[in-house]
Every structure is written in structure tokens, then in C-alpha cells.
Amino acid sequence: MMAIGLLEFIKNLILWPPVFYMLIAPGLITMMILLIILIWAERKIAGRIQMRYGPLEISPKIGGAIQLLADLMRYMFQEIIIPRTVDTLPYIIAPIAGFVISMLPIAAIPISPIYFPSPMNNSIIVALALTTLPPIFGILAGWSSNNKFSLIGGARESFLVAAYELIIILSAIGAVIIYGSPDFTQAVSAQKDLWGIVLNPISAIAFYVAVLMASGRFPFEIAEAEAEIVMGAYTEYSGLMYGLSMGISYARMFVYNLIFTLLFLGGWYPFFTVPGHTFFSYVIIPATIVIVKALIVSLTMVFTRAIYARLRIDQALGGAWKFWFLFSIMGLLLGGAIVLLQGGI
Amino acid sequence: MEAISDIGGGISARKVDDKTMILFFGPQHPSSGHMRIILKLDGDVIIESDPDIGYVHRTMEKLSETKEWIKNSVLFERLAILDAGNVTQAYIIALEKLLGIEPPERALYLRTILSEINRISSHLYGMGIFAIMLGSSTGYMWFFGDREIMVQLAERITGSRLTHTYHIPGGVRRDVSKSFFEELEKGLNYIEKRLRHYEIMFVNNPVVRSRIENVGILSRERAIDLGVTGPNARASGIDFDVRVEEPYGAYSFVDFEVPVYKEGDALARTFQRMDEIRQSISILRQLSKSIPEGPILNEKYLKLFTPAMKEVLEKDKRIKFPAIFTSLKPPSGKAYGRVEEGRGEIFFYLESNGEPKPYRVRVVTPSFRNSILLKYLPVGYRLADLPAIYGSIDYFPPEADR
Secondary structure (H helix, E strand, O other), X not given: OHHHHHHHHHHHHHHOHHHHHHHHOOOHHHHHHHHHHHHHHHHHHHHHHOOOOOOOOOOHHHOOOOHHHHHHHHHHHOOOOOOOOOOHHHHHHHHHHHHHHHHHHXXXXXXXXXXXXXXXXXXXXXXXXXXXXHHHHHHHHHHHOOOHHHHHHHHHHHHHHHHHHHXXXXXXXXXXXXXXXXXXXXXXXXXXXXXXXXHOHHHHHXXXXXXXHHOOOOOOOOOOOHHHHOOHHHOOXXXXXHHHHHHHHHHHHHHHHHHHXXXXXXXXXXXXXXXXXXXXXXXXXXXXXXXXXXXXXXXXXXXXXXXXXXXXXXXXXXXXXXXXXXXXXXXXXXXXXXXXXXOOO | OOOEEEOOOOOEEEOOOOOEEEEXXXXXXXXXXXXXXXXXXXXXXXXXXXEEOOOOOOOHHHHHOOOOHHHHHHHHHHHOHHHHHHHHHHHHHHHHHHHOOOOOHHHHHHHHHHHHHHHHHXXXXXXXXXXXXXXXXXXXXXXHHHHHHHHHHHHHHHOOOOOOOOEEOOEEOEOOOHHHHHHHHHHHHHHHHHHHHHHHHHHOOHHHHHHHXXXXXXXXXXXXXXXXXXXXXXXXXXXXXXXXXXXOOOHHHOOOOOOOOOOOOHHHHHHHHHHHXXXXXXXXXXXHHHOOOOOOEOHHHHOOOOHHHHHHHHHXXXXXXXHHHHHOOOOOEEEEXXXXXXXXXXXXXXXXXXXXXXXXXXXXXHHHHHOOHHHHOOOOOEOOHHHHHHHHOOOOHHHHHO
């Protein structure tokens, strides 16, 4: 009797939305699996274009798919060297907090119409606000490392943050005003027939490019430019700390793409249910649809590595302020025009 | 630098300019190579650049005075192993002048074929490094992957991939078979096809192009003042090529153009190298059509061959050295050799006093002459432009440091 009660308790605990979201999907476990798929796919696609195999040796039968696990294992057993000259506390906190906080927006991102951690009327605003936090820890890492390359990396990161955050928020507003609600579930249900990317393609494109910039994908891999500033803000890190700092940009990209999916790609639509299986219908199916969509968008983003070189910081900032900022305002105006046409407000 | 001032108590100090930052770019840096560039940055803009070379100095000139003449060719090709054929050729040309011996015509053709294969592979290597410095990993992999074709062709001629040791006084070490020219043609067709891909994917890629256009502009006057050589000079409008000015090998038998660009920026240097690869392909085609039959070593040395050596030459088409080669004693005198290497003109000055070892060897390498560019070109550009400039001048530290 006790054992059954305990099992029931564990089951309920795991299925309690906050725990389920942060730990299972789309949180830690799903994120790890997706990171493995993403990084493997990134290297395999790039390898195919670049006339080489990509990862292979670890597991030749499945094309080296678990290469990242091997890398992580190596990171785990590698000595974490903390240089004498660093500011120890912020130096240690920065990558750990950066990684954890980069996943925090998940608490406000629903992946199912009725099953979400925190019912919020303004979840879009909360999620977007939380996504702006991780760069602070990148800048902190750059400052506390006491290394000139780290400092330059942190400075570059801070310049980029100022440029892309506004574009992301403006283009999100461009979508939100069409749906008439800053709530993800309502925004998704407004896209039942027509996806946001069709309604407001300008905002969608601006959002996509700004996410490229935010997650340091090519051609905006400026804050970590290896040929120029070694590893940017994370130059002085080693072992698991380095592994974590590498994961931050991927985690951020995936979280942004979850938001992108919900705002522009119709979220869990096409939504369907299997009668008699409530959990399956309302959690597993919509979650899979959302995560697969976000994964596909992420794959297109990592694919840019195989095509582009790296822009200069002034080119990226100039492009962001002179073009993409105005472009996202155009998206905002388009959203307003659609609202007027629908006879809203 | 500010004046040193006395701050009392007999201690003098230099006032620190707090607006600038000194950045040590290398030697422990992913893209610095075996050297250090001391940069003074004002924000993101480079206001002073001081290349600090010499990290891979191997005392080659002095070392060569302790080795026999023929052994030195093995030493000097370590200057730039990716372009070993051209380096050795310059040394051997100078040595032949001392010895007063001429290689037969077929040997000249074979030397020139190896030179041009080396030039293509050297340019591909340089552009690969350039690509990864700009962050284009596809360009990097493509250039290095396709360079393999040229390396294998060189292996077919000489028997080794990089350090060929192909040139010997009075000729070359191995002959090639007829099937080699078919393979050469195949390889050239492939590279010719790929050059178009490089233009689409790398040079005309909007991001790459915006990174290298109008970056690191070297004017014609500046290039002459600094004594720049090779593709970097030709991309600044200087029509100078040792292959034309002082033909060696079989260059006087072939028809080719020297591509010259007048813009002098990183983009012009890239286009110049691509055009040189095209010219090299054309030269190789002409050479493989018109290569004459005949011996590959001067008659004078062939006479010294024992029957066993002659048999090896007949059967394997390779030369076993007569004993005299180990103790060559060129008459007293001075001689020089000039060769257009992938990166520019390499110059050897040899002095003999009749001993089996050189009295003095002086090498002026193209990378050494171009290294001065790292002091003057990056000034006024951004930190991110430094790898673009470094990569575009195709600087190779081991060659410069000798």
C-alpha cells in the first residue's frame, strides 16, 4: 500500500507541470537530447558540404551520433582550471547561472493548450523578459576572467545585446498585436487557420535574424570569434565549465525557437486528439509538434555555419540598427494594418 | 610613447594612456601562427601594430655551413614545406651556377611542372587559412581538401608528398611515366571546375566579400617602398614576376600572363591568387603537351654512373647518386638563385671557397619581405580586420623566420 502510494506520489510529482516542464519537456532532458541531435546534425551537415565525414569514430553504425556524449564525458573528467588572477565567485557563477537561466523562459512557454506550468495572461512578455537575462552572465564571465580577449568578447556581447533585443521584442509585438493577447495559448489558438508567418512575414524574418544574432550563429558569431578573440568571454574556461558555456548559446537558440514556433509557426497546430488517451492527446502530441517545429528551425540556424563567414562587429551592429530595426518596425506597422483591416481595437 | 617623468624619490614612471589597450595577439592564439603581433587598440580600432617574428627561427643559414652542399637542399626545403619544390629549386639554381652545370631540357620541364603544382597547392593552402580566419569553415575544408589533389600529383612525380628533395645539381631525381600526364590533366580539370565553386561559395559570398573588400588597402607606392613581393605586390599594381623578369626552368618555353590588380585590398589579393592558379593550370597544360624526351641528368654526371646505377635509372627511372655528390666541391665564387615561389620571390646567395661545405648562404624569403606589411597594413582597421589582413597576405611564419 505504501509502495503504491509512493509510486503515485512520484508520478504526480513528475507530471506536476512545473517539474515536467523544467525537467522533462521541453526542459533539461529534452534539451539534452535535442542538443545532441542539433550539434550532431550541425557537424554532419557541415561535413557533408565540406567533403568530409563529420563525427564518426565514436559510434560508426549510427554515424557518430553520440559524439557529444563522449565530449561531455571528457569535459566531466577534465580538470577545471581556475586561473589565479580571476575574480573567483563571478567566474564560477557565470557559466552555471548562464546555462540555468537560459532555460528559465521555459517556465512561461506552454507546449500544450491546457497543460502548462503557470497560467499567465501575459506569458509572452514574461518569456521574452527572461530570455534577456543570460547575456548578462556572458558579460560577467568576460569581466571576471581578467583576460583581454574575454573583456573584448564581453564588450562585443553587450553591444550585440543592445542591438538584437529590441528587434526581437518589436517583432514579437508585431505578432502579438495581431493575436490581440500577450498569452501564448491564445496566440496559438489565433493561428488555428493561418500561421503567424503568413500573416506577418516581416516580423517573422526579423525575429529569425535577431535570434541568429542572439544565439551567436553564423554570420553573427562575433562574440566568440575564434580567429580574433580566441573564445570571447569564455576564453579562460576549461572542462565542464567550458562545456556549459558552449551549451548556453544552443539552449538560448532552442528557447527562442520555441517562442518563434508559438508566435509564428502555429504552435501545436495541426492539433488532434486520440480519444481515450487524455495525457497522450493533450501533452505528448502537442509537445512533440512544438518541439519538432522548433528543432527544424534550429537546424536551419545551425546550417548557416556551413555557408557564411563571420561579420565584423560594426557591420553586424550597423545592419541591426540601420536595417533590421527599421524592418521590425515595418513588421509592427504591418501588424497594426492587419488589426485595422480585421476591424479590431 | 609618453615621456618618462620623475615622480619623486628617484622613481620614474611612464604615464599610462588609459584610452588605449595593448593586446598581445599571439603566439598562443588560434590565428596568430608562430608569431606575436603587439597591437595597440583604441576601442576596436588598431592604432599601432608591431609584428614580433622569430619564434621559429631555426638558424638555417648558419646550419647550412655545417652540411655538405647536397645535404643543404634537404635542409632548405624545410623553410616552407608546402612549397618545397620552389625553395629547393632556387638553391639548386644557385648551386648549378657555382658548379657551372646545366640541366637537360626534360629536367627543366619537370622542375617547372613541380613548381607550378607547388604554386597551386601553396595558394590553396593560403586561401584555406584565410577562409578559416574569416570564419568560413566550408572554404577552409574545400581549399585544404582540394589541395590534396595537388599534393598527390607532386607525390606521383617525386615520391613524397611535401618534402620532395626533387632537384639535384644538373637535373632531377626521378622521371615521370606517361600515365602521369593523364592524371595531371584530370587533376587540373577538377581544380578548374572547383575554382568556379570557390568564387560562388567563398569569394563572392556576400559576407566574405563585405569582410575583405576595401580592407587592408596597399597602394602601389607603399608596396614599392616596403619592398613587398609576390602576389601581394601584383595585387597592388606592380607587374613584377621573376618567372618573366629572369626566366628559369622551362618558363621561357611557355606562354602565360601575370595577373595584376590595381586595387590592392584583400579582395584583389584573393582574386590575384585565383587568377594565378588559372595561369598555373594553363602553364601545366602547355608543359605536359610539349615536354621533350631525353635524359633527366646532365651528361657530365651520367658518365660517372656505375652499371648498377644505370640499371636503376633504366628500370625505375630514378637516379642513384654517384659518390661524388656527397663531396661536391664547387670552385670558389659567389652565385645567386631567384625563383618565384607561391608567396613571392625567394632569393639564395651562395658563397663557396672550394670546400665541400658552403662558406656562406643567405636566404631572403618572400614571407620575410612581406612580414613588414603586418606593421603597416592593419593600422586604422578594426581588430576583426587583422585576421582578414593576415590571411590575405598569405604570411607563413616558418618561412620568414628561416
